[in-house]
Amino acid sequence: MSTQIPKQTEKADETAAETETDAPSKGDERRAEKRRRADERRRQRETEEAERAAADENTVELRVFRYDPDVEGKQEPRFDTFHVPFTKGMTVLDALMYARDSYDSSLTFRHSCRQAVCGSDAMFVNGGQKLACKTQIDELEEPIRVEPLPHAEVTKDLVVDMEHFYDQMEAVEPYFQTNEYPDGELEEQRQTRENREKIKMSTRCIWCSACMSSCNIAAGDNEYLGPAAINKAYRFAMDEREGEDVKQKRLEIIEQEHGVWRCQTQFSCTEVCPKDIPLTEHIQELKREAVKNNLKFW
Amino acid sequence: MSQSYNRGLIEDFSRWREFEAGMWAWIFHKFTGWVLIGYLFTHIAVLSTAIPASGAETAVLQAGNDVYTQTIVSLEGLLLVRILEVGLLAVAVFHMLNGARLLLVDLGVGLESQDKSFYASLILTGAITVASVPTFIAGAF
Amino acid sequence: MYEHDVVVVGAGGAGLRAAIAAQEEGADVAIVSKLHPVRSHTGAAEGGINAALRDADSWEDHAYDTMKGSDYLGDAPAVEALCKESPEEVIQLEHWGMPFSREEDGRVSQRPFGGLSFPRTTYAGAETGHQMLHTMYEQVVKRGITVYDEWHVMDLVVTDEDDPADRTCHGVVAYDIQRGEVDGFRASGGVILATGGMGQVFDHTTNAVANTGDGVAMAYRAGVPMEDMEFIQFHPTTLPSTGVLISEGVRGEGGILYNENGERFMFEHGYANNDGELASRDVVSRAELTEVNEGRGIEDEYVHLDMRHLGEERILDRLENILHLAEDFEGADGLTEPMPVKPGQHYAMGGIETNEHGETAIAGLYAAGECACVSVHGGNRLGGNALPELIVFGKRAGHHAAGKEMGEAEIPTGKRGEWEPAEYEFEVDVGAVGDRGPAAADGGAVAADAEGLMEAEIERARERVEDLLTRKGRNHAEIRSAVQETMTANVNVFREEEGLKQSLSDLREAREAYTEVAVSDPSRTFNTDLIHTMETRNVLDIAEALAMGALARREFRGAHWRKERQERDDENWLKHTLVSWNDGEPELWYKPAILEGEAKTYEPKVRSY
Amino acid sequence: MAQRYSSFDKGGRMWLLQRVTAAFLLVVLAFHFFLLHFVHHADEVSFLMSAGRMETLSYYSLMVLFLLTATFHGVNGVYNALVNQGLTGTKRTVIKWTLVAASVVLVLQGIRTANAWAGIPLY
Ligand SMILES: Cc1cc2nc3c(=O)[nH]c(=O)nc-3n(C[C@H](O)[C@H](O)[C@H](O)COP(=O)(O)OP(=O)(O)OC[C@H]3O[C@@H](n4cnc5c(N)ncnc54)[C@H](O)[C@@H]3O)c2cc1C
Ligand code: HEM
C-alpha cells in the first residue's frame, strides 16, 4: 500500500496539535478537520482499491506524483498509489486515464491525441522520459512510478510549465526563409529527394520536451538552446531550398554562446526521443558545419 | 536556474537507474579530466624539486642524493603512492579512450554505437590497468 | 478583457490558416486555443492533401470526384471553391517550407487515393498533417501573431434578438487553464471558430481526447444551426484499446480480416463477394460489427487483421510504420500475430452551417475546418479532402473576417434561402432540461452595447465556473461514458429506428444527470476536471442533434445507413439536415443541396467505384 | 569578410582547440606513460636520467609542447565544465582569470623545471 498515507495523517495531526497550543482559530480547526477527512477518504479509497486489487490478480500498481499549489494537503509533493485493472495493450496513459476517471478526477496530466503526435504527455516513467501514450504497461517493472518531467517547474501533478521550452524553440527563427521563389504562379521550389531525406528525421519533432528534460546541460544552463531547438535549426539549415545567405544566418544563431558548443554529447536526448530523431548526430553535424564555415575565412 | 521540486531521497536516487551509457561516459570523463588536471599541478610541483637539485654537485647527483631524486625515490617507496599511481593510470587510460571516442563522435563516426564504444573503453581501461599492476608495483616491497 | 480585430478559436490547420489570412489583410489577430497549437489534432493526419496540381489533372475533375464521393450532398459552390483554390494553397504551403515528399525531378509527390480519378493526393511521408500543422505554426511565429494557448473557450458572446439571423457575435469568453481565471476576448471584426472534430461523442475514435466539438456546440447554443450532423465517417481498422488508425494500406497490400472462428468473413459470410477486405470503408465497418454482434467477434469486441502471410520482407518494406503502431499502442507484433481491429469514429462531415466565405447565420461569427459544414463532404468525405478544406476555407474565413471584399456568397445560411420544416415527431423530449433558464444568447437584454454585453457574459461564465467548483454532485465522467456508450451502440455504423430512439432517451437521461454535475477538484490551477466537465456538456448537445438527424433521415446515403431503407432516396432526401437550438427547444429542418455549379450541374449518379 | 573573421565565435574556436589538443595529447600522453612507467620504471627515476633526456632538443620541445597543450586542455576543460553548470557574470570573469593565472604559473614552473634539467640557465 501507499507509503505516504501514515505520513500524511501524522501531518494532519501535527497541524491540529499545533493549532491547539497557540489558541486555534476556528478556520484552522476547520481546515485541519477538512484535511483529516480528505485523508480519511483517500485512505478508504486506497483500501478499497487494494482489496479490489487483491481480488483480481490482474491489476497494475501505479505510484503517481501529486502536487497542487492551490489545494491544501497537496502543497507538499507526495505519491499516490492507484491499482488499475490491466488490459492487453494498455499504455501508461490508458492507466492514468482510468485512474482519473474511476478513482480521482483531480489527477491531472496533459494528453490529447493518444497516438504520439501531439507531444502533450511526456513524463518521467520509472526513471526515464517517456511519452505515456506510447509506453506499454507490460514492458515496465511494477510498481510503475510516474512523475512530471525533471528539470522543469511543476505546475500541478504531472503537468509542467512548458513556457521555457517554447521560448527556446522559438529562439532559433523556426520558420522557412528564402529570398527567391520560382517565377511561375503554381511553381513549387525544387528539392532533391536526397535533401528531403536528409532533413526528414529532423522534421518529425513533436515538441514533447523529453530531450530537453533528459539533458544535464540544459538542466544546468537555462539559456542553452537544447537539443530540440538545435534540431529545429538543423531542419532549416540543412534545407537546400533556403539558400546560402540564410544558412550563414542560421549558423550564426546556433553558434551563439548558449548554442551548439554547450552540447557535451551526452546522448540522453537521442535515447529518449520518442520520434527516434538522431539529435546528437544533428548537433554534431552543426558543430562541424560551423567550424568548416569559419575556417573558410581564416 | 532550473527548478525542480524535492521528490524525496529515494525518488531522486532512482533517477540514476536509467542513466544511459552516454551520461555515464560524460560523468566519468568529467571526473577523470578533473583528476588529470589536478595531477598535472601536483606533478609539476613535485618535478620542480629538480630546480634546486640542478645546483647540486655532480657526485651528489650521481649518488642520487639530490633533492629531486630523493623526493622521487621516497615517494615511490610508499605503497600508497604506487596504488595511487595505478589509479592515475586507470583514470588517464579511461580519459584517453573515452576522449578518442568523443573525438570520433565529433567527427560523426560511429554515433549509433556510442554506447558500445563506451563499454569498450571501460573494459579496455580495466584490462590495461590490471595488466600494468605488476609493472607499477614492482620494487615497492 | 482582451481586444483584437479578429479572434480565432482553435489552432489546428484551419485556425492557423485563418489567423495568417486575417493578418495578411492587416487585421490584429489573436488565436485562442485550449491546446498549444502544435498539439492540435491536425497533426494526426497521415495520408495527404488533394490538389489538382498537374497539367493532366484539373480542378473540374477534382470537383466531380468530390461531388460523387459526397453522394450528392455537397454544395457545388463550396466544392468548386475547394477544388479551385487548393492547388495555390498547397503551393503556398510548399513556399512556406513544408517538407513534402519529392519526385525524382524535385517536384512534390502525389499519390492515388480512394475515390479519386487522378493521383492528386500531395503528401509528406505518412505524416502530412504533422508537417502541415508545424509549417503553419512556424508562419504564425514568424508573423508574431498573438497566441493565447491553454485557454478553453466556454461560450460565444452574442446578442439575443429573437431571430438568430439578426444576432451579432462580439467575442468569446474563455477560461485560462493555467491560472484558473475567466476572461473575455472581444473581436471587433469577427470570431472564427476552428475547433475541429467531435470524436469524443463516440467511445471509440481516431480523434483526440480534446476533440469534443466545443465550437459546434457553442455556435449551436448561440443560434447557429448544425448541419448534416448524422453523417459520421467510421474507419474499419482502428486499434481497439486506443483508436489509433491502421491505414487502409494493410488491406491494400493483401491483409485479411478474420473472425473468432478463423473465418474470412468478408467472403465466407457474403458481405462483399467481389472485393472482400477491399470493399469500401462503410461496408467493411458494418461487416465487422455484424460479426461481433452475432457473437463471432474476439472478446466480443474486435476482429483480427492478419498480414503475417505477406512475409516479413514485404511488411518491413511497405508497412513498417504499421508494425510500430501495433507494437506501441496495442502491444501486438504484426509479424507474429494478427492485429486486433474494430471500426472507429473517424470524421464528422457535418458541423456549423457556413457559406463558402466561412460566414455563419450570425453576423461576425465564422467557422472553418472540421467543425464547420460548408458543405464539401456531403454524405461522405473522400480521403485527403479534409486538409485542403482547412487551408482553403480557413483562408477564406480569415480574409472575410478581416474585411476583404469577397462578393456575395451563393450558399444561403440560416433560414434565409429555401427551407422546409421536418415532419418528424420525436417521442422523447429533446433540448434543455427543465425550466429553460436564461437563453444561451442572453445578456443582450441586460446590456445595450458590446462592451456591456461582454462584461455580462464574463460575469455569467465566472458564476458558472464558481458554481461547478463549489457545488456537490456527480462526476461528469460517468455521464460522458453513458453518452459514448449509447452513441456507439445505437448511432454507430448501424442505424435502426429502435436503436436511434433508444439513444435519444438515453441522452435525455444523461442530460438530466448533467444538471447535477459537479467538479470535485477545487483547484484553480490546471483544473482538467473542470474543463472536461464543461466539454461533456458540449458532447451532450452534439450527440443529441446527431441522433435527431439520424433518426429522421430514413435512407442510406454516404456514411449514413438505415436498416429501414437501405438505398439512396434522391426523391425525398437530396437535402441537408439542420438542427437549431432555439434557446433550448431544438428544431429540425431541411434545406436543399446545391448541385448547380459554375462548371456544371452535378446530376446524382449511382455511387459505384 | 573581415567582419566574418572577427565573428568567428570564441566558442567555436575553443571547441576546436580542445579537440585538436586532445588529439595531440592522445599520442603524447601515451608515449609519456609508456616511456616513464614501462620502459623506465618509476622507482628508477633519477635526476640525471631526466636531465639526459631533456638535453635533447626534440625531447625538450616535445615536453614543453606537451605541457602547454595539457595545460590549455585541462584548464579550458575545467572552465567549460563550470560554464556549462551555469557560471555567469562577475563570478565567471573572476574564475576565468584565476584559471589563466594558475595556468601561467603552471607553465612557467614547468618550463623552469625542464630548463633545470636541460641545463638552460633560465630558471
Ligand atoms: C487519424 C486521422 C487521420 C486523418 N488523415 C487525413 C488525411 O490523410 N487527409 C485529410 O485530408 N484529412 C485527414 N484527417 C482529417 C483531418 O485531419 C481533420 O479533419 C483536420 O485536421 C481537422 O482540423 P481542424 O483545424 O479543423 O481541427 P484540429 O486540428 O482538431 O484543431 C482544433 C483546435 O481547436 C482548439 N479547440 C477546440 N476546442 C476549443 C475550445 N473550447 N477552446 C479553445 N480552443 C479549442 C484545439 O485546441 C485545437 O487547436 C484525418 C483525421 C484523423 C483523426
Ligand atoms: C590523452 C589524451 C586526452 C584526450 C584524447 C582527451 C580528450 C578530451 C576531450 C575530447 C575533452 C572534451 C570533452 C567535452 O568537452 O565534451 C576533454 C576534456 C577534458 N580533459 Fe582531456 N583529453 C586528454 C588528456 C587530458 C589531460 C592530460 C588532462 C589534464 C591535464 C585532461 C583534462 C581534461 C579536462 C579537465 C577536461 C574537461 C572535463 C569536463 O568536461 O569537466 N585531458 N578531454
Ligand code: SF4
Ligand atoms: S526532439 Fe524528440 S524528444 Fe525532443 S521535443 Fe522533439 S520529439 Fe520530443
Ligand code: F3S
Ligand atoms: S543530452 Fe544534451 S549534451 Fe548534447 S547530446 Fe543531447 S544535447
Ligand code: FES
Ligand atoms: S497523447 Fe499525444 S503524444 Fe501522447
